Amino acid sequence: MSARAEASGPTLVTPSLLREWPLPAPGADKYSRGSVLVVGGARATPGAALLAGTASLRAGAGKLTLAVAESVSVQLGVAVPECGSIGLPETAAGSVKPELDRISSYLDKANAILVGPGLDDPDLANELLEALLSREGGAGSGAQGDAGAGEGPAVVLDAYALGALVPLEDQLGPWHGRLILTPNPTEAEVLLGRDVNDLEKDLAEISARFGAVVSCQGLITQPPGLNPDEPELWKITTGYGGLGTSGSGDVLAGAIAGFRARGTTGAQAACWGTHLHAAAGDRLASRMGPLGFLARELADELPALMLEFSV
Numbered sequence: 001m002s003a004r005a006e007a008s009g010p011t012l013v014t015p016s017l018l019r020e021w022p023l024p025a026p027g028a029d030k031y032s033r034g035s036v037l038v039v040g041g042a043r044a045t046p047g048a049a050l051l052a053g054t055a056s057l058r059a060g061a062g063k064l065t066l067a068v069a070e071s072v073s074v075q076l077g078v079a080v081p082e083c084g085s086i087g088l089p090e091t092a093a094g095s096v097k098p099e100l101d102r103i104s105s106y107l108d109k110a111n112a113i114l115v116g117p118g119l120d121d122p123d124l125a126n127e128l129l130e131a132l133l134s135r136e137g138g139a140g141s142g143a144q145g146d147a148g149a150g151e152g153p154a155v156v157l158d159a160y161a162l163g164a165l166v167p168l169e170d171q172l173g174p175w176h177g178r179l180i181l182t183p184n185p186t187e188a189e190v191l192l193g194r195d196v197n198d199l200e201k202d203l204a205e206i207s208a209r210f211g212a213v214v215s216c217q218g219l220i221t222q223p224p225g226l227n228p229d230e231p232e233l234w235k236i237t238t239g240y241g242g243l244g245t246s247g248s249g250d251v252l253a254g255a256i257a258g259f260r261a262r263g264t265t266g267a268q269a270a271c272w273g274t275h276l277h278a279a280a281g282d283r284l285a286s287r288m289g290p291l292g293f294l295a296r297e298l299a300d301e302l303p304a305l306m307l308e309f310s311v
Helices: 015-019 046-058 070-079 101-109 122-136 160-171 185-192 199-210 248-261 266-288 295-309
Strands: 011-013 035-039 063-069 084-088 112-115 154-157 179-181 212-216 219-221 233-236
Touching (some): 011 266, 015 295, 035 101, 046 063, 046 112, 046 248, 046 295, 070 084, 101 122, 112 122, 122 160, 179 248, 199 219, 219 266, 248 266
Parallel strands (some): 112 154, 154 179
């Protein structure tokens, strides 16, 4: 992909740009399209993991595993028969505990790990991220490192997992080059530790601090030098206010994880996922009205949009 940001502002993500930046070929079978592991889904909020996982499949990922609170794992396995559903230990209140033994082999095999949809306890989310980092080793190795992407699966963080990242800022070396963040503006303020004043500059700061690709409010940033052939700032050119509905962010995070699992770079996954998420809102708004469509309906629009933007 040769498009570069102009000095005057961000690179605009348009259908033409996406056609010039094609997704990886689908390959011969599901294994060639990558595997997504979603970790989240507390007892009170299992739908978030369902939405994210479904969106990853709609984005073309080949395999999906949902790792959720044990009390809801069977129900989610029935609701999404295309997935594997793993029950995680939970507290008396139904929050997911930071215990990884049951998903150790899935963590080894995944191409993209999405953490956050449906987690409902910020302290336990922090412990979960710490356990994931410790499992890879190198805790304390620092967020900055070589410019290239690290080895291992992509790590996409959303919702409570984003706030949990802040205390671990100095321990992110194992995830350098693999991390994608999908905050809303309030979560961006948590990551910054201050109010958002200029979203473009503030997201660039988040990218640099955490060594991550960031998608927020139709803007995508990545750290300088992570992928030298790509710009560092993009802007989505479409999207309706109806996207601001419960579960919409879970669909976005799941779509990005699905594209990343297929073998894109982090920035390409974020640009494709963010644009298609917004374009899906456009399609629904034109048929149903600008408000009132549901997040789960966004994912259903993704396959047709992928086809349209690929030809």
